[in-house]
Amino acid sequence: MxxxxxxxxxxxxxxxxxxxxxxxxxxxxxxxxxxxxxxxxxxxxxxxxxxxxxxxxxxxxxxxxxxxxxxxxxxxxxxxxxxxxxxxxxxxxxSAPIRERRDALAAVAERRIAIEVFPWRGQAGQTDRANLLYRLGLCERAGGFDHEVSQRQLALGIGAGESTVKRSDARLVAAGWLWRVEQGGSGKSSKWVLGKPRAGSADAVSPVDPNRQVGHEAPGYLDGVNRRQTSATVPAVPSDAPVELDFRLLTDLMTRDAFRARGLGKTAAEVVAALAYRDGQSAVELASSTRRHRATVHARLTPLMEHGLVVKTGELYYLADGLLDAPAGRPQGSRLPAWKPVDRWDDVAVDLGVFGTGYRQWCLYAFDRIAADDVYRRVREHARPARPAAELTDQDRAFLNYWSAAFEDADRVVGA
Structure with missing residues (x-):
């Protein structure tokens, strides 16, 4: 400052x-x-x-x-x-002033609580929350709200497409959760700052707005069980019910192939995170913990039990033994998705036929970056200046010499 x-x-x-x-x-x-x-x-x-x-x-x-x-x-x-x-x-x-790294980390922790308790709605809200949770991990490592991330890195981090991430960023910027400091370009990511939502912006986040959402995201696009809930739908769970999820586990599960759209889905990851937060819950309690409809929770519990991730005892559901043990995953700090199964989540993705989706997406983005860098290089090599550089003629140099000598003579007269 x-x-x-x-x-x-x-x-x-x-x-x-x-x-x-x-x-x-x-x-x-x-x-x-x-x-x-x-x-x-x-x-x-x-x-x-x-x-x-x-x-x-x-x-x-x-x-x-x-x-x-x-x-x-x-x-x-x-x-x-x-x-x-x-x-x-x-x-x-x-608010408390931020004078050192400890104060900054405390402020980031407060922001995490605000994001976790915010009433995110629908599938768009699910994506927006995953977006912010991934960014929170970057902020915690950086020690402040400033962070750098590209849309492709974010897409890999939350297990979504690049266009989905782009729409999510637009919603979060409009609501005040984010603002972009510097636009990214060739060889560098965009610079962002994590902010606070403005007063009255709760309805502006993750809206069910047919004017801003297209295709399968538009409300009412499909009828039947797959139809997306609209604002007129009466929720089975109170809107003010607390969310009880292990959000750090949820952030990790979002990157796994098993919980992508053609796999178990993001709601199944929320069910696992709810059981990790408090094991042994009924379907009604899971609906309250995840703030999802009971029919949606039942639909996700069935494939989870089929693949041995969740077991049912009486009316209560529990995580399978050893499910949350430390996996033999990729090295710390590596952005490369797994290209061969390394833990139980990957085995489930193999059974579902979706394993390798994240790795193929990473390869596609890598090839796109290589192609773009090559284009930028060729443009720089063949670029020409907008106009020819000005060159001084002998007459110009003679005039400048005469002008500077006259200026020095005038300066000496004034000084005297």
Whole structure:
């Protein structure tokens, strides 16, 4: 923040990212001014100090605000700055300051709780939650809300298609859960920041909106048991029922081939995560733990029992013995999906005929990256400048020499 105020460095971060509305110079002014105001409030400064730095001094960080004062008057800019300052004081007073890595990790833990208890709805909500849970793992390793991830890496991480991830990111950005700092390109991932949903944005996340969803995702596209629930459907489970899942296990299961769309499905992964959280539940209790319809839970329990992942004793369901033992999985930090079975989940994927889906998807993305890099290389090699470089003629050089000599003579006269 000191560099932003004194040098104006990092201002492009606020120009490119953000989840707030608006566009153009007004949006950029608000983002930069708000960021500086929050830093002043965190440091215990007062409103007059903020006004002196941004309006009265030539500090580069206040250039956008001074442009506003020049365009609409000093009084308008002062009143606007007062509103930004009051909001900064209020928000900083409600949250603990982040001064070291321990505070940042505590803030990330709070955000994890907020994501886990949020009422995610429908299949789109299932994807959005998996999206954020995967990003949380990156944030916990990075020690803050800033993280880098590409859409293809995210698609592999949650076991979904690239187009599904793209729609999920758009929903989360619109609701305030995410904002993009820098657009990715050849050889680099996009830079993101994990945020908080704005007030009243619960209905904006994972909407069942026929105007924004196409094909099989549109409500009512299929009739019968596969029809997606709409807002008019009366849920069998109260909407405020707590979700009781082992979310870290759920994040790992989302990447497994066995729980992809043509396998057991994401809801089956939620059932396993619910039993990992609290083993020995009835179907009604599992519906409450997962916040899914009882018919959906029954439909997922049948294949889980057929493949020996879940056993039924009386009316209660339990995880099979040794199911959650540490698998002989890929090395820590490796992004390469398994290309041969390494644990029980992979054996189930082999039985279902879906094993290798993640590996084939990774190979496809790798070939796409190689092809794209080759295209970029050939474009750079054959690129030509937009216009020929200007070359000075002898006449130009003679004029410049005459001008510089005359300028030096005039400077000596003024100095004398």
């Amino acid at each position: 000191r560099a932003l105020v004194l040098d104006g460095s990092g201002m492009e971060r606020y120009r490119e990212g953000g989840s707030d509305g608006g566009s153009g110079a007004g949006r950029d002014t608000h983002r930069v001014t708000s960021a500086i105001a929050f830093s002043f409030a965190r440091a215990g400064a007062d409103r007059l100090a903020l006004r002196d730095v941004l309006l009265a001094s030539p500090a580069p960080g206040g250039a956008l605000l001074r442009d506003l004062a020049h365009a609409k008057g000093h009084d308008h800019a002062s009143k606007y700055l007062d509103r930004v300052w009051r909001r900064a004081v209020r928000v900083t007073g409600e």
